[in-house]
Amino acid sequence: MTAVLDPSPPTAHPGAQRVAQQVAQHRRRRARRVLVVGVVLAVAVVAVFVLTMSVGSSGVAPLDVLRSVVAPGSDPRTDFIVRELRLPRALTSLLVGLALGISGTVFQRLLANPLASPDVLGIASGASAAAVAGLVLGNLGGLALSGAALAGALATSALVYLLAWRQGISGYRFILVGIGIGALMGSVTSYLLSKAEVADARAAFAWLVGSSGMAGTAQIQVLAAAVVVLGPLSGLLGRRLTVLELGDDTARGLGLHVERDRRLLMLVSVVLVALATAAAGPIAFVALMAGPLAARLVAGAGSGIVASACVGALIVLVADLLGQHLLPVTLSTGVVTGLIGAPYLVWLLIATNRSGAGG
Template identity: 55%
Template sequence: MAVIERDPAPPTSAAPGAHSVIVRARLLRRSRTVGVTLVLAAIAFALFVGTMMIGSFTVTPWQVVRATFGFESDGGINYVVRDLRLPTAATALAVGLAMGLSGIIFQRLLSNPLASPDFVGVSSGASFFAVGSIVMLNFQGELVSVAALVGALLAALLVYVLAWRDGITGYRFILIGIGVSQFFLAGSGYVLSRADVYNAREAMTWLVGAVGQAGDTELRVLLVSLAVVLPVVFVLSRQLSALELGDDTAKALGARVELMRVSLMLTAVVLIALATATAGPMAFVALIAGPIAARLVGSGSSALLAAAFVGAIIVLTADLVAQHALPSQLPTGVITGAIGAPYLIWLLVSVNREGRGG
C-alpha cells in the first residue's frame, strides 16, 4: 500500500501573537508607572517650592529656586528661604518620602492593606520612648530623636519575635503589632499623667507630629539615610515581588525568604523610625500613601517610588493647610489625622466586605 506523505501543518501564529500581546501590555504598564511617578514627583516638587513661597513675606518661585541653590543675590530673600522656610519644607518632603515608602513595604511584605507602622507598634514605640525621655529625663532636641529611634527599633524587634512561629504571617504580625502598639500607647498616657505642665505640652506637641520641630542634625540624618536606603529598596524590590507570591514559590524562584523578609522589614523600620524621630508620629501617612499609589500606577506594577512621592505630597499639603489655610496654625499631624481617619473607616469596611483582612 502506498504511503501518502502529507505536508506538515503550517506553524500557528497564536504563540507569537500571544507573546507580542504580553510584551505590549508589559510596556504599557511600565510606561504608565513611569508616567505616573514623574507626575507625582513634579507635584511634590511644586508643593516643595510652594511651601517656601507662602508666608508673611511672599517669594516668587524663581526666587525660591535661586535661593535654594545659592544663586540669589538678595540677602533678605536668602534669609527667608534658606534659613526660615527651607528646613521645614525639606523636613516635610523627606518625612513624607520615608513614611510613604515604609508603609508600602509593610503592606506588600505582609499582604495586608492594614499593615502600617501606625498599627504594628513601630510609631507607638517611638512615641513612648520620646515622651519618656522628655518627661522622665528632661531630654531636648536631638536626644529626644535618638530616644524615638531606639524605641521604634525595639518595638519592631519585639513584634517580630512575638509573631515568629516558623515564619511570619501578615495576620498574626498585625494582631500582635496592634497589641504591642496599645501597650506603648498606654505607657505614653501614664508617663504624660506624671508630667508637669511644661513637659506635658512639649510631649503632646511631639506626639501629634509637626515638621517644624525638626533640628538640623535630625534632618541631615534623615536625608542621608534616604539617599542610602532608596537604592537598597529598589535592589530588593524584585525579591519583594517574589515574596508576595508566597514562601514556597519564592523559594522555588531562588529567594532566601527569611533573609529577604528581615532585610526589607528592617529597611522599612529604619525609614519610619528616622521619620518619626524627625517629626513625630505623623498619623496615617504611611497607611494611605501605598494604596493611593497602587491605584494610580495600576495593578501588577511596582508602586514603591510612586508611594514615596504620594507620602511627600500628603505631608507637604497637610503642612500648607496647617500653617496657612486655617484661622490658627496647627501641627501637621492634626491635618494628616483628619485626612486619614475617614480613609481608615472606609478601608476597614471594604476589607471586611471583601474578606481580605486575614
C-alpha cells in the first residue's frame, strides 16, 4: 500500500496562536505608550521652554516668544528681550537637562542600580575639579573650560573603571569606588579654592553653585553639538543597553561585544555630563532623578532614553524658572535642584535598602 502524504502545512495549535497574538498586542501597547509619553513630554518641554522666556520683569506673550525665536525682526524690543537676554539661559537649561537625563539613565541601567548617576559616581566631581583648576590656575573660559571639564571627567571615569574592574564590572563595586573618587575630587577642589586669589575663588564658588545663566556662546554651541550628535547615538545604542541588562553571558550569547559596548555607552554619557557641567556648573541630582521618573512613565517599555532626556530637561527648566521668578528669593538652578533632589535621594536610599538592591 502506498502512503499518501498531506502537502498542506501543519496547523498551529490554537493555544500557541492566542499566545502569539497576546505577545503582539502587548508589544503594540508598549510601543504606543512609549510614543504617547514621548510626545507628551516633548510638548511639555517646549511649553516650559517658551514659558521661561515669557516670564520676567518685562512679560512677553508666548506667541511673541515663538515668533522672535523662529522669525525675528518684527519687533526689535521683543527680539532683544527674548534672543539676547533670555534665550541663552533657556537654551542652556534645555541642553543641560537633556544631557544629564541621557547620561544618568545610561549609567543607572548599565550598572543596574538607581544610585549609579554621574553625581554619585564621581564623574561630575572630576569634571568640576578640572574646571575649577582651569578657572583658578589658568583663568580659562569658553572652549578651553569645556575641554578642561571633559578631560577631568574622562580621567575620573577611567580611574573609577580601572579600580572597579575585577574580571568584569560589578555595579555595587563601581558605585563604591566612584563615591571614593568623588570625595577625592571634592578635596582637590577645596584645596584649589583655598589657594586661589580672592577674585578667582569667588568666580569658582559662583560656578560651583550651578546656574543656567553662566554659559557663554561657545559653551552653548559645544553642548548643543554634543546633544545633537550623541543624543541620537544614545538612542541607537538603546537596544544594546537593553541586551546588556540581561547579563554579560546572555549578551555575549546574543552577539554583543560586552566590554566594548559598555565602554562606548559610558564614553557617550561621560562626554555629555562633562560638557553640561562645563556650561552650567554641577547641577545636582538631575541625572539621578530623570531615569527613574521616566521609567515610571513608560512603565519599562522601550529604552527610556528619550523620555529620560525630556524629564531631565523639564527638571532643569522648571528649577531655573522657580529659582528666578517664582520663589520669594532668587536662587541658582543648582540650589533648586538640590532642594528637590536631596529628599529624593534619602527616599531612594531607604527604598533601595528595604528591597535589598543596595548590596
